[in-house]
Amino acid sequence: MRSAATAGRVREARKEQTRARILEAARRAFAARGFHATLMDHVAQQAGLSKGALYVHFPSKEELFLALLDDAAATLVDRITQAIAGAHGGRAKVAAALESALDTFEEHEDLTWVFLVESSGARGPVEQRRWELRAALTDLVRRYLDEAVASGDLPPQDTALAAAVWMGAVSEVVVGWLRQPSRPLRDVVPQLTSLLLRSVGFPDA
Amino acid sequence: MRSAATAGRVREARKEQTRARILEAARRAFAARGFHATLMDHVAQQAGLSKGALYVHFPSKEELFLALLDDAAATLVDRITQAIAGAHGGRAKVAAALESALDTFEEHEDLTWVFLVESSGARGPVEQRRWELRAALTDLVRRYLDEAVASGDLPPQDTALAAAVWMGAVSEVVVGWLRQPSRPLRDVVPQLTSLLLRSVGFPDA
Amino acid sequence: MRSAATAGRVREARKEQTRARILEAARRAFAARGFHATLMDHVAQQAGLSKGALYVHFPSKEELFLALLDDAAATLVDRITQAIAGAHGGRAKVAAALESALDTFEEHEDLTWVFLVESSGARGPVEQRRWELRAALTDLVRRYLDEAVASGDLPPQDTALAAAVWMGAVSEVVVGWLRQPSRPLRDVVPQLTSLLLRSVGFPDA
Amino acid sequence: MRSAATAGRVREARKEQTRARILEAARRAFAARGFHATLMDHVAQQAGLSKGALYVHFPSKEELFLALLDDAAATLVDRITQAIAGAHGGRAKVAAALESALDTFEEHEDLTWVFLVESSGARGPVEQRRWELRAALTDLVRRYLDEAVASGDLPPQDTALAAAVWMGAVSEVVVGWLRQPSRPLRDVVPQLTSLLLRSVGFPDA
DNA sequence: GATGAATGAGAATTCATTCAT
DNA sequence: GATGAATGAATTCTCATTCAT
Numbered sequence: 001m002r003s004a005a006t007a008g009r010v011r012e013a014r015k016e017q018t019r020a021r022i023l024e025a026a027r028r029a030f031a032a033r034g035f036h037a038t039l040m041d042h043v044a045q046q047a048g049l050s051k052g053a054l055y056v057h058f059p060s061k062e063e064l065f066l067a068l069l070d071d072a073a074a075t076l077v078d079r080i081t082q083a084i085a086g087a088h089g090g091r092a093k094v095a096a097a098l099e100s101a102l103d104t105f106e107e108h109e110d111l112t113w114v115f116l117v118e119s120s121g122a123r124g125p126v127e128q129r130r131w132e133l134r135a136a137l138t139d140l141v142r143r144y145l146d147e148a149v150a151s152g153d154l155p156p157q158d159t160a161l162a163a164a165v166w167m168g169a170v171s172e173v174v175v176g177w178l179r180q181p182s183r184p185l186r187d188v189v190p191q192l193t194s195l196l197l198r199s200v201g202f203p204d205a
Numbered sequence: 206m207r208s209a210a211t212a213g214r215v216r217e218a219r220k221e222q223t224r225a226r227i228l229e230a231a232r233r234a235f236a237a238r239g240f241h242a243t244l245m246d247h248v249a250q251q252a253g254l255s256k257g258a259l260y261v262h263f264p265s266k267e268e269l270f271l272a273l274l275d276d277a278a279a280t281l282v283d284r285i286t287q288a289i290a291g292a293h294g295g296r297a298k299v300a301a302a303l304e305s306a307l308d309t310f311e312e313h314e315d316l317t318w319v320f321l322v323e324s325s326g327a328r329g330p331v332e333q334r335r336w337e338l339r340a341a342l343t344d345l346v347r348r349y350l351d352e353a354v355a356s357g358d359l360p361p362q363d364t365a366l367a368a369a370v371w372m373g374a375v376s377e378v379v380v381g382w383l384r385q386p387s388r389p390l391r392d393v394v395p396q397l398t399s400l401l402l403r404s405v406g407f408p409d410a
Numbered sequence: 411m412r413s414a415a416t417a418g419r420v421r422e423a424r425k426e427q428t429r430a431r432i433l434e435a436a437r438r439a440f441a442a443r444g445f446h447a448t449l450m451d452h453v454a455q456q457a458g459l460s461k462g463a464l465y466v467h468f469p470s471k472e473e474l475f476l477a478l479l480d481d482a483a484a485t486l487v488d489r490i491t492q493a494i495a496g497a498h499g500g501r502a503k504v505a506a507a508l509e510s511a512l513d514t515f516e517e518h519e520d521l522t523w524v525f526l527v528e529s530s531g532a533r534g535p536v537e538q539r540r541w542e543l544r545a546a547l548t549d550l551v552r553r554y555l556d557e558a559v560a561s562g563d564l565p566p567q568d569t570a571l572a573a574a575v576w577m578g579a580v581s582e583v584v585v586g587w588l589r590q591p592s593r594p595l596r597d598v599v600p601q602l603t604s605l606l607l608r609s610v611g612f613p614d615a
Numbered sequence: 616m617r618s619a620a621t622a623g624r625v626r627e628a629r630k631e632q633t634r635a636r637i638l639e640a641a642r643r644a645f646a647a648r649g650f651h652a653t654l655m656d657h658v659a660q661q662a663g664l665s666k667g668a669l670y671v672h673f674p675s676k677e678e679l680f681l682a683l684l685d686d687a688a689a690t691l692v693d694r695i696t697q698a699i700a701g702a703h704g705g706r707a708k709v710a711a712a713l714e715s716a717l718d719t720f721e722e723h724e725d726l727t728w729v730f731l732v733e734s735s736g737a738r739g740p741v742e743q744r745r746w747e748l749r750a751a752l753t754d755l756v757r758r759y760l761d762e763a764v765a766s767g768d769l770p771p772q773d774t775a776l777a778a779a780v781w782m783g784a785v786s787e788v789v790v791g792w793l794r795q796p797s798r799p800l801r802d803v804v805p806q807l808t809s810l811l812l813r814s815v816g817f818p819d820a
Numbered sequence: 821g822a823t824g825a826a827t828g829a830g831a832a833t834t835c836a837t838t839c840a841t
Numbered sequence: 842g843a844t845g846a847a848t849g850a851a852t853t854c855t856c857a858t859t860c861a862t
Contacts, residue, residue, distance in 0.1 A: 015842085034326035036241055040836060050844045052838085061836065119324035121239035131384060158396050161378065165400055168377025169370040176369055179336060191363050195370055199404035213823090216862080220825070245853065255827045260854065262825095425821085444738040446651055450857060460823045462859085471857065529734035533649040541794060568806050571788065575810055578787025579780040586779055589746060601773050605780055609814035623844095626841080630846070655832065665848045670833070672846095827859075838848075 019057045022047050023071065026064050031110035035065060035118055035126070065114075066129055072111040073133040077140060079104045084144065090153035091202060093144060095193045098170070099186075105174045106185040113178060116171050138167040145200065155201045162200050169196060224262045227252050228276065231269050236315035239323055240270055240331065270319075270331055277316040278338040282345065284309045289349065295358035296407060298349060300398045303375070304391070310379045311390040318383060321376050343372040350405065360406045367405050374401060429467045432457050433481065436474050441520035445475060445528055445536070475524075476539055482518075482525040483543040487550065489514045494554065500563035501612060503554060505603050508580070509596075515584045516595040523588060526581050548577040555610065565611045572610050579606060634672045637662050638686065641679050646725035649733055650680055650741065680729075680741055687726040688748040692755065694719045699759065705768035706817060708759060710808045713785070714801070720789045721800040728793060731786050753782040760815065770816045777815050784811060 025047030029038045040061055044051045058064040083100030087093045105112040119127060142163035148154040173192060177185050230252035234243045245266055249256045263269040288305030292298045310317040324332060347368035353359040378397060382390050435457030439448045450471055454461045468474040493510030497503045515522040529537060552573035558564040583602060587595050640662030644653045655676055659666045673679040698715030702708045720727040734742060757778035763769040788807060792800050 011842090018842085034328040036326040037328060039834090044845095051836090052844050053842075055837070056842060119326070121241040121324070123237075123239040123242060127239075135381075158393075161393060161396055162400060164377045164381055165374040165397070168373035168375070170373070171377065172369045172373025173366065176340075188363075188366060191366055192370070195367060195404045198406060199400045201403060216824075223825080244851090256853090257828065257855080258826050264854095266853070421821090428821085447738060449855095461857090462823050463821075465858070466821060533647075533652060537649075545791075568803075571803060571806055572810060574787045574791055575784040575807070578783035578785070580783070581787065582779045582783025583776065586750075598773075598776060601776055602780070605777060605814045608816060609810045611813060626845075633846080654830095666832090667834085667849065668847050676832070823860105823862085825860095828856100830855080831853105832855105833853090834851085835849100836851105838846105839844105840846095841844085 015057075018049070018053070022049065022054060022057055022064070023068060025049075026068055027071075027110045027114065030065060030068065030118060031113040036121075062124075062126060065126055068111075068114055069126070069129055069133060072108075072115040073137065075108065075111065076101065076104055076115070077137065080137075080140065090148040090151065091197065094148075094197060094202075095189075097141070097144065098193050098196065099189050101170060102174065102185050102189055102192075106177075109178065112174060116175055117178065134167065134171075138163045141166050148200075153202070157200065165199060166196050220262075223254070223258070227254065227259055227262055227269070228273060230254075231273055232315045232319065235270060235273065235323060236318040241326070267329075267331060271334055273316075273319055274331070274334055274338060277313070277320040278342065280313065280316065281306065281309055281320070282342065285342075285345065295353045295356065296402065299353075299402060299407075300394075302346070302349070303398050303401065304394050306375060307379065307390050307394055307397075311382075314383065317379060321380055322383065339372065343368045346371050353405075358407070362405065370404060371401050425467075428459070428463070432459065432464060432467055432474070433478060435459075436478055437481075437520045437524065440475060440478065440528060441523040472534070472536060475536055478521075478524055479536070479539055479543060482521040483547065485518065485521065486511065486514055486525070487547060490547075490550065500558040500561065501607065504558075504607060504612075505599075507551070507554065508603050508606065509599050511580060512584065512595050512599055512602075516587075519588065522584060526585055527588065544577065544581075548573045551576050558610075563612070567610065575609060576606050630672075633664070633668070637664065637669055637672055637679070638683060640664075641683055642686075642725045642729065645680060645683065645733060646728040677739070677741060681744055683726075683729055684741070684744055684748060687723070687730040688752065690723065690726065691716065691719055691730070692752065695752075695755065705763045705766065706812065709763075709812060709817075710804075712756070712759070713808050713811065714804050716785060717789065717800050717804055717807075721792075724793065727789060731790055732793065749782065753778045756781050763815075768817070772815065780814060781811050 022043065026038075026043050029042045029046050032038070033042065040051050040054055043064070044054055047054070054064070058067065079100050080097050083096040084093045087096035105116075115130070115133070119130070121127065138160075142159050145154065145159040145162055149156055149159060169192070173188060174185065177188075227248065231243075231248050234247045234251050237243075238247065245256050245259055248269070249259055252259070259269065263272065284305050285302050288301040289298045292301035310321075320335070320338070324335075326332065343365075347364050350359065350364040350367055354361055354364060374397070378393060379390065382393075432453065436448075436453050439452045439456050442448075443452065450461050450464055453474070454464055457464070464474070468477065489510050490507050493506040494503045497506035515526075525540070525543070529540075548570075552569045555564065555569040555572055559566055559569060579602070583598060584595065637658065641653075641658050644657045644661050647653075648657065655666050655669055658679070659669055662669070669679070673682065694715050695712050698711040699708045702711035720731075730745070730748070734745075753775075757774045760769065760774040760777055764771055764774060784807070788803060789800065792803075
């Protein structure tokens with residue numbers, strides 16, 4: 001006979017599993033059809049669960065989408081942070097960041113679509129959160145630029161503006177690729193890196 | 206006694222007026238609440254017309270939004286094209302283009318919101334069109350960059366990529382300003398211009 | 411200078427013409443798409459007039475349809491009455507009636523469709539009228555059967571029932587032909603006549 | 616503790632019950648007001664359910680009506696087929712068929728109205744189906760007539776035409792009774808039987 | 821009389837969410 | 842926890858009819 005505590009742990013693990021399954025299904029569903037066109041029915045079907053089960057784990061369609069968004073942002077920030085940590089020197093760090101970002105976008109098309117493109121009407125809490133997460137990412141970039149300025153690798157400048165430019169540039173390129181995948185996204189890394197580095201005044205390689 | 210032809214012309218003019226009134230109302234409504242949250246009721250009320258009248262002039266909510274989108278794009282392209290024509294020299298043309306774009310965005314907040322932010326679910330024909338219009342604008346930029354490359358003002362490069370970078374950068378900055386208007390958008394023009402020019406290899410002023 | 415009376419007569423004639431034009435257009439439109447699926451717009455277009463003009467001549471869509479129905483019934487009754495008047499002898503009269511009815515249906519497919527098939531929801535005033543007209547036609551048949559009984563050509567019987575049977579039989583055959591025109595309707599006249607005559611006890615030819 | 620399978624079966628049974636309840640409500644509603652004048656609201660109210668529930672069981676108003684139509688036709692065909700099987704001899708079979716048909720019509724006024732009278736605009740899929748079902752019933756009659764001809768009980772003739780005549784005749788009589796119920800429908804059976812038998816050349820009883 | 825833009829009361833259908841089992 | 846039938850408020854689009862010109 002298992003102890004109550006063990007049973008509780010088992011139950012919790014199973015719950016977590018179901019939650020992950022739903023999230024996974026939601027990712028596919030939302031990426032495939034967009035927020036509005038995706039019905040809770042679609043997510044449920046994709047997850048192999050009933051609609052009711054969705055509501056056991058998430059209080060609403062919106063919250064489900066929000067959780068997805070947070071996931072996407074966290075994944076992205078993790079990857080980029082690690083990439084930067086692994087690189088040495090200002091220029092290398094920037095290049096690593098870009099490369100890891102584009103790699104992540106390329107590997108996780110679904111999340112990318114959700115994070116960069118999908119919308120639920122540009123005014124609701126969902127779009128608000130999406131913008132905040134995007135702003136957080138932009139701020140991450142800004143901090144590295146600030147460091148580079150502090151270390152003298154970069155001339156003093158409006159790093160917030162520069163970070164926004166970088167964010168917008170990357171987003172545009174990625175979305176363009178999502179809409180019309182031609183060559184692998186990786187292949188534009190060198191040129192995009194050059195462009196962005198030049199934009200902030202890094203002397204060319 | 207007015208002739209039948211005159212009466213016809215008068216009626217036609219009035220019809221055109223109503224159409225414009227609806228478009229105007231739609232602009233406000235969509236900008237305020239987004240595509241999905243905006244009801245035809247809202248547009249009708251905003252226009253001071255009945256819902257039915259909307260359908261006399263536009264076959265569907267979607268077509269109405271599309272008309273709005275086309276309007277926004279046409280306005281923008283016109284303005285930018287004129288600005289560029291009025292400037293002399295590669296660098297000046299670029300600066301003029303940017304300035305006129307940002308000016309237009311600043312003056313027509315509603316249209317800007319509709320054009321750059323608003324979405325109707327990223328998969329439908331609306332988003333498709335929005336992306337096409339955006340691509341057309343990007344292409345306009347690319348052509349000027351090509352000219353600059355041809356004239357030797359700019360080193361040879363992937364101008365399509367550069368144009369996408371510019372488009373994304375401007376969009377990001379404008380959207381950030383829309384979400385949190387701080388200083389006038391115009392004020393960032395010089396720095397944004399520098400950044401973008403540097404990105405393509407224009408020697409700094 | 412024309413007298414007022416003349417002018418009045420001219421105007422009246424023109425009005426009558428327009429009314430006929432509308433009726434003609436309505437006949438085609440209703441026969442083609444049915445009562446509900448036919449829009450006043452369709453009738454107007456078919457008539458080459460504006461929707462408003464329709465309402466000058468008919469107070470409502472329903473009244474327009476009713477007028478059509480009355481037309482169809484009147485045409486039919488006229489034709490049949492004349493045909494009967496031109497034939498001599500009980501059996502010949504019946505045969506002439508049937509033949510003229512089927513001829514009329516065949517020649518005026520539109521009116522036939524409107525009269526025998528088209529419906530506007532089986533409960534409204536339109537269906538009521540359609541049934542009354544049909545009942546009137548049935549009654550016409552009954553009167554001739556009564557005559558035949560009175561003259562001893564036919565055994566005494568429930569002529570109202572017999573008339574209903576005839577009406578239903580003819581209607582069914584005609585509608586079947588309308589839905590799937592194969593051989594000319596005329597060709598079934600001899601056999602149908604035999605069947606119906608036999609049904610009331612006429613000795614076969 | 617009920618097993619999941621048992622619970623499933625229970626739920627399924629309940630679902631079937633609801634479906635039947637809706638069909639029943641629809642029968643009344645459509646018979647009372649006709650297809651177009653009947654709103655889904657009416658059916659829902661009649662069924663004591665929400666409008667949404669209707670759409671859980673039937674995809675559209677049209678499909679609901681179609682299901683009703685199929686029901687009516689199946690009931691009718693069953694009844695007639697059984698009645699014929701239970702009778703012996705050509706004449707008796709015909710009489711039994713007619714009697715059972717009229718009985719069924721009399722007992723199920725609602726379905727009869729729906730099957731013989733109600734229309735949804737004579738052009739749509741609904742009318743198409745109604746005509747097909749009617750044609751199937753006519754064909755059933757034709758087959759028995761063919762048998763009678765084959766067995767020598769009836770002279771050779773166009774049995775398809777005769778079947779149509781019978782169908783139309785019965786329909787007309789029934790509809791007349793529906794519109795103005797006087798004496799019980801059963802009472803006309805003997806005379807109607809005589810008429811129809813005579814029409815195909817059966818010697819009178 | 822004719823026109824056709826405008827009206828407005830519908831009507832069908834949708835879908836996130838709930839809850840009895 | 843899971844199920845899925847039921848809910849019901851929401852929403853787009855329709856179309857007979859009106860009326861200022």
